[in-house]
Amino acid sequence: MAGLYWMAVMLTVLLSAGDRADGVDRANSVNRANSVDLETLASYVSQIKSMYIPEDGGMFSVAVSIPEEEIHPGNTLETILKLSDPATEVKNKYREDKVYVGKRVVAAKLPTSSDKHVEFLVLEKLKDLFKGENKKDMLLFYVFASPCPGICLKTDHSRTILNKINIIRQWRRYAVVFSQVFQPKDPPTIPYEIRREALKLLGNHKVNNAKIGLDHVFRCWKPKGWMVCISCDNGNQVAHECISYENEPGPSQNQPSSQVKQPQQGKGGSSSQRGDSGGWKISGGKRGNKSNKGR
Known part of the structure; x- marks a missing residue:
């Protein structure tokens, strides 16, 4: 009898482990289906920027509902x-x-008549973009520079984007993308640790017990003349390239760099990166001529 009892216990454990493994496999399948290919993302960002970058350069944000099933070489x-x-x-x-x-x-450039940042303005209108026919689309939310820690990514600020960004989860697939690391117009620069914690908060802040996930946050820019994209999720850490100013060393040599992938010939767009940025400084760039209240 004792032998039969322990056989029953072992069978229960094995079945339970199998169910958990099936659950993990299903979760991994969903994650793979919702993952974003970096080469494809680089191509999307190149095309969006070539079309919608403001004529005078500067800060802007664009959200695009992309019908991926309709896209092909022709x-x-x-x-x-x-x-x-x-x-x-x-x-x-x-x-x-x-x-x-x-x-x-949905698109906006740096406003002259409002204190709201471009990310906030676009997110306010994003609900107007989600329609029944767009449910199978990918939502690409692009902002020229990473959201600022002092307003956009501050939980208790009236113009924070943290309580609005989760609307992008209505789409089947989504990505939050920026090109340059935010830097204030005037010194001092933002400490590395604050930049890291702010970007981590962007991915991990929960609204109604749900978050967008740091694995859905990317940096896409042209460090060597062509558009490349990296994931800002580096295991349990924020990728150094997503928060570092130009040539800034990482806090530890033990932190691995995210993989940077060069798009295949012909996949990326041909837009050039503008140096001016509407009154705030970009890493390695120039200041713009327009004041934007510290942005």
Whole structure:
């Protein structure tokens, strides 16, 4: 009897372990299905920037609902967006100091008549972009510079984006992307630890018990002349390249760097990176001419 009892216990344990393994496999399958290919992301960002970067450069943000199932070599993202949300219409709204809301795009440049940052302005209107036909799309939320720790990523600030960013989780796939690491207009610079904790908070802040995840946050820029993207999730750490100013050493030589992938020839766009940035400094860049209240 004792032998039968222990056999039953072992069988229960094995079945339970199998169920847990199946659950892990299913979760991993979902994560793989929702993961973002870095080469594809670099191509998307290149095309979006070439179309919607403001004429005078500077800070801007764009959210694009991307119909990935419709994209193929003969029908690029840029081709789709030229029909749904022409660049001329978006830039006309820039000139009017208004937020553009179209069929697949919400966009804003640094406003002259508001204290709100561009990320906040775009997120305020993002609910207008989510429609039934967009449920299978990927949402790419792009901002030229990483959100600032003092306002955008401060939990108790009235203009924080932390309580608004989770709207992107309505899309089947999503990515938060920036190009340059935020730097204040005037010294002192933001300490490395504060930059790291702020970006970690962007990924891990929970709204209704849900978070966007640091694995959905990316930096896409041109360190060597072509667009490359890296994940800001480096295991349990924030990738150094996502928070470092130009040539700034990491806090530890033991922290590995995220993998940087060069897109295949012809996949990326041809847009050039603007040096001016609307009154705040970008890492390795120049200051813009426009004051933007410390942004």
